[in-house]
Amino acid sequence: MLVDIMKKYNVKTFGSEILGKKAEKVTVFDDKLAELAAAMVEIMNHFDGIGLAAPQIGISKRLVVLGVPDNPEQPNKSIGEVMLLDKMPLVLVNPEITAFGSDLCDYDEGCLSVPGIYGNVKRPYIVKLKAQDLQGNFFEYECGGLLGRCIQHELDHLDGYLFVDRMSEEDRQNIEFKLFRLKKNGKRKEYNRPWK
Numbered sequence: 001m002l003v004d005i006m007k008k009y010n011v012k013t014f015g016s017e018i019l020g021k022k023a024e025k026v027t028v029f030d031d032k033l034a035e036l037a038a039a040m041v042e043i044m045n046h047f048d049g050i051g052l053a054a055p056q057i058g059i060s061k062r063l064v065v066l067g068v069p070d071n072p073e074q075p076n077k078s079i080g081e082v083m084l085l086d087k088m089p090l091v092l093v094n095p096e097i098t099a100f101g102s103d104l105c106d107y108d109e110g111c112l113s114v115p116g117i118y119g120n121v122k123r124p125y126i127v128k129l130k131a132q133d134l135q136g137n138f139f140e141y142e143c144g145g146l147l148g149r150c151i152q153h154e155l156d157h158l159d160g161y162l163f164v165d166r167m168s169e170e171d172r173q174n175i176e177f178k179l180f181r182l183k184k185n186g187k188r189k190e191y192n193r194p195w196k
């Protein structure tokens with residue numbers, strides 16, 4: 001039940017220490033890991049997110065869930081989009097990017113841990129993702145489009161980075177006051193108590 005899940009976990013917002021820490025590798029593939037991933041999917045869906053990393057709910061583990069929507073009209077899909085978009089919600093255990101494409105693109109990103117703030121981040125259009133599933137099986141695909149973007153954003157969380165750390169100096173300065181306010185008030189926000 002979502003209510004029980006949200007009593008156990010809450011979404012950590014900007015300023016929370018765990019968001020700046022490198023998360024630990026998953027070494028045990030058991031029912032507990034599957035339960036945690038299922039809880040993360042519920043939280044992600046509740047907030048209409050398209051991705052959530054374990055540190056965002058206070059768990060220092062290299063675990064990510066994705067709920068990236070498919071766009072059937074998008075041409076030239078990467079092999080990863082073809083293979084993975086119809087498997088959403090998707091769990092990535094110990095994900096890593098093994099190669100970055102050279103083409104960069106702009107996109108306005110948001111984050112459940114930085115509520116109400118959006119900003120442009122330049123990132124490679126395509127990356128090669130290597131990850132394990134909940135049974136520990138490895139898979140590796142080139143992922144572009146929104147999927148590639150979301151993977152890069154979520155994997156940053158595992159290394160202690162937020163999208164606001166990737167914004168241009170100028171764009172970052174424009175949101176600095178909002179970030180300051182969020183850091184000060186984050187914990188008191190209704191945002192962390194959605195069952196009310």
Ligand code: ZN
Nearest residue numbers: 110111112113
């Ligand atoms: Zn995020």
